[in-house]
Amino acid sequence: MLSFVRSDLPFTLFIPRPSVLESILLPTNNRHNASHITSQNVFISPKSNAYAVISRIFGFSAVPFRIFSGMVAVDSEMIYESVSGFRLNLIKATPKGTLTVNNLDCITVDIMKGSVVVHIVDGILMDADFEQSIMPLQDDMEDDYGMP
DSSP: OGGGSOTTSOOEEEEEOHHHHHHHHSOGGGTTTOTTOOTTTSOOOTTSHHHHHHHHHHHHHEESSOOOGGGSOBTOEEEEEOTTSOEEEEEESSTTSOEEETTEEEEEEEEEETTEEEEEESSOOOOHHHHHHHTTHHHHTTGGGTOO
């Protein structure tokens, strides 16, 4: 997902951990037989369903400025809007506690990739309409990976 944004621009990305992203990108009936295929080593064609899914997830996950975990005060909520207009609610329960975005825990925070701040999230940020729309696409993605 980092390739979707220039590293010299000040963005914050809330990226799903790889296994969570793979769970929606790899076809359901081939997940167990495709352990060597991951979201990091598969070329995703810009014309594929997987590319469309990732670009949409990017819209829910990207904020056009830097947000560091230390900016979120303990026991207070900070509200941001992603580039797609999706509302992101950030909370930290204790000074050394986990940063949470829309009730998903950040498992790693404040990774710098150029000017981009990356937080790895234990889930995927998306609205309910998009979540419903990607479910039928999982079977169609078989063709994207050349799997029977």
